[in-house]
Amino acid sequence: MTDPQVGMLMLGLFIFIIMLGFPIAFTLMAMGVGFGFYAYFVPGQEFFNNRVFTLLVQKAFEVTSSDVLTAVPLFLFMGYVVERSNILDRLFHSLQLSMKNVPGALAVATMVTCAMFATATGIVGAVVTLMGLLALPAMLRAGYDTKLSTGVVCAGGCLGILIPPSILLIVYAATAGVSAVKLYAAAFIPGFLLATFYVVYIIARAVINPSLAPKLPPEQTNVPFKTVLWALTTSFLPLALLIVAVLGAILFGLATPSEAAAAGASMSIVLAACYRALNFNMLRDSVYLTVRSTAMVCYLFIGSWTFSAVFAVLGGQQVVEQFFLSLNLTPIQFLILTQVIIFLLGWPLEWTEIIIIFVPIFLPLLPHFGIDPIFFGILVALNTQTAFNTPPVAMAAFYLKGVAPPQVKLTDIFSGALPFVFLVFLTMVLVYVFPGLALWLPDYLYTPR
Numbered sequence: 219m220t221d222p223q224v225g226m227l228m229l230g231l232f233i234f235i236i237m238l239g240f241p242i243a244f245t246l247m248a249m250g251v252g253f254g255f256y257a258y259f260v261p262g263q264e265f266f267n268n269r270v271f272t273l274l275v276q277k278a279f280e281v282t283s284s285d286v287l288t289a290v291p292l293f294l295f296m297g298y299v300v301e302r303s304n305i306l307d308r309l310f311h312s313l314q315l316s317m318k319n320v321p322g323a324l325a326v327a328t329m330v331t332c333a334m335f336a337t338a339t340g341i342v343g344a345v346v347t348l349m350g351l352l353a354l355p356a357m358l359r360a361g362y363d364t365k366l367s368t369g370v371v372c373a374g375g376c377l378g379i380l381i382p383p384s385i386l387l388i389v390y391a392a393t394a395g396v397s398a399v400k401l402y403a404a405a406f407i408p409g410f411l412l413a414t415f416y417v418v419y420i421i422a423r424a425v426i427n428p429s430l431a432p433k434l435p436p437e438q439t440n441v442p443f444k445t446v447l448w449a450l451t452t453s454f455l456p457l458a459l460l461i462v463a464v465l466g467a468i469l470f471g472l473a474t475p476s477e478a479a480a481a482g483a484s485m486s487i488v489l490a491a492c493y494r495a496l497n498f499n500m501l502r503d504s505v506y507l508t509v510r511s512t513a514m515v516c517y518l519f520i521g522s523w524t525f526s527a528v529f530a531v532l533g534g535q536q537v538v539e540q541f542f543l544s545l546n547l548t549p550i551q552f553l554i555l556t557q558v559i560i561f562l563l564g565w566p567l568e569w570t571e572i573i574i575i576f577v578p579i580f581l582p583l584l585p586h587f588g589i590d591p592i593f594f595g596i597l598v599a600l601n602t603q604t605a606f607n608t609p610p611v612a613m614a615a616f617y618l619k620g621v622a623p624p625q626v627k628l629t630d631i632f633s634g635a636l637p638f639v640f641l642v643f644l645t646m647v648l649v650y651v652f653p654g655l656a657l658w659l660p661d662y663l664y665t666p667r
Contacts, residue, residue, distance in 0.1 A: 220533075221257070221533050222533035222536065224253065224256065225253075225529050225533050225535075225537065228253045229534055235249075242521070242571050242575075243517035243520070243521045245521070246575070247274065247524060249525060250270070250273075250521060251274060254268075254527075257270070257528050274520070280523065281516050281519040282516065284392055285476060286391055286392040286398055286475070286476075287516070289383075289398070289474075289478075289479040290385060290388055290512055291508050291509070292476065292483050293383050293385060293482070293483075294508045294511050295504055296338070296339075297338065297341045298504040298508055299486040300457070300460075300490075301339055301341070301348065302503070303486070303489055303493050303495045305457060305493060306335060306348050308449070309334065310328070310331045311449060311453070312449035313331055314356075315441050315445070315449055316449075320421065321425050322366075322423065324353070324356060324357045325357060325370045325420045325424070328349060328353040329370055329374045329417055331353065332345055332377060334454075334458070334461070335349075336378030337378065337382070337383075338457055341378065342375055342376055342613070342614060343613070345375040346376075347621055349371045350617070350621040350622055351621050353371060354367055354621075354623075362431050363431070365630050366420070366430050366431065366634060367634070368618060368622070370634075372607050372614040372615055372634070372638070373635060373639075375617075377412070381405065381410065382406065382468070383402065383464060383482075384402075386573060386599055387402060387595065388475065389515065390573050390577070393573055394581055394594075399469070399474075399664070400660040400664060402468055402469060402475070403469055404593070404595070404656045404657060404659065405599060406469075407655050407658070408596055408655055411645060412600070412641065460482065460485050460489060464482040465478075467481065469663065487501075515574075518575075522574040522578070525575070535582065542555075543586065547587075549587040549588055550650070552587045553650065556594075560577070560598060560601050561605075564601070564602060564608070565605065565608065565611055567605075568605070568613070572598075572602060580594075590653075592656070593653055593656050596649060596656040600649065601642075604642055607635035607639050609632055615628060615631040615632055619631060
């Protein structure tokens with residue numbers, strides 16, 4: 219068996235093992251070291267003198283000393299603190315009052331709350347779970363359609379994958395070796411365009427069929443303007459200022475993502491104190507969840523980079539590249555094929571595994587097809603949202619089912635999320651057709667004139 223054949227065996231065996239349910243990070247490291255021992259074997263050398271052990275230590279050092287990845291635990295900590303700051307119920311209530319005359323007011327308020335909270339936290343499970351506890355019962359009590367209500371929560375909770383400060387974009391930046399700042403700028407327009415599509419869809423459904431989203435009774439909407447203004451000032455404004463301060467510092471070059479994340483983490487603690495939610499238990503839980511999530515990402519990076527290095531040494535990467543080049547694809551065909559593969563991978567895998575393990579297989583091919591890696595990253599971030607809302611895995615649907623009232627069926631959640639998945643595809647098509655949606659802002663901000 220030739221080395222390239224061993225490399226393809228390595229890739230196929232890895233896919234088979236993770237389908238059996240083994241931990242992905244440790245599977246990557248074990249297979250990287252196991253096949254690496256063969257790839258770097260020199261007859262007569264001592265066991266521990268094999269270069270694969272040096273490679274593993276080197277990759278661990280690269281991950282733990284990466285400037286880009288430093289932002290991951292800081293943004294996670296900011297998100298977990300904001301999540302526990304008792305701001306979500308205030309925010310939802312204030313937006314509900316301010317949008318009382320909009321068709322489908324509760325659903326629109328839910329989507330806007332999800333978008334803002336997802337921007338502040340970037341943690342899909344937290345946003346879907348909290349909005350499932352807060353907004354979903356309110357919509358169901360108001361007589362809203364179950365499918366529409368659940369679809370709004372699932373789709374809105376996934377916006378944090380794309381809208382900065384997205385953890386996915388930081389991980390992609392570290393994987394692809396591109397600027398996280400430019401990625402954030404590139405994601406800005408597509409992210410809010412998708413959120414706008416969601417809101418327009420909700421309003422259109424409510425206008426066409428008012429029974430899906432009945433108007434709220436007068437006793438819930440006849441609220442003095444001063445009360446609405448005060449509610450927005452004490453809930454919407456502080457969170458908006460936190461988001462604008464963090465993103466503005468990054469986009470306008472006032473701070474690196476890591477520095478802005480550190481400032482955001484500090485401001486989130488101040489915000490929690492202002493809402494009287496700051497205590498030892500809250501900080502302990504936030505730190506614990508941050509460490510756990512960060513450790514998962516770091517171990518995935520260590521395993522993936524070790525696996526990829528051995529895979530390349532064996533010649534497996536060349537086999538993959540030659541296969542795609544032999545298809546004689548146009549750039550558009552290559553983009554469509556890769557996005558279909560990523561969409562299918564989203565069924566059994568989470569976004570971390572897709573970004574860290576499989577996206578690097580496609581990255582070396584981008585220069586051949588003349589594709590900007592930042593543009594490719596935005597398409598991947600859009601595509602990955604569908605994985606949370608399409609079976610069989612559909613983590614957002616399962617998060618919501620876990621906290622939804624008993625009468626809400628899993629099939630209702632899937633059906634409700636499906637139209638929003640089509641809106642993601644529509645946004646991807648628009649980004650395909652008009653690349654400036656993703657590339658104009660980073661070019662405008664960071665191209666020397």
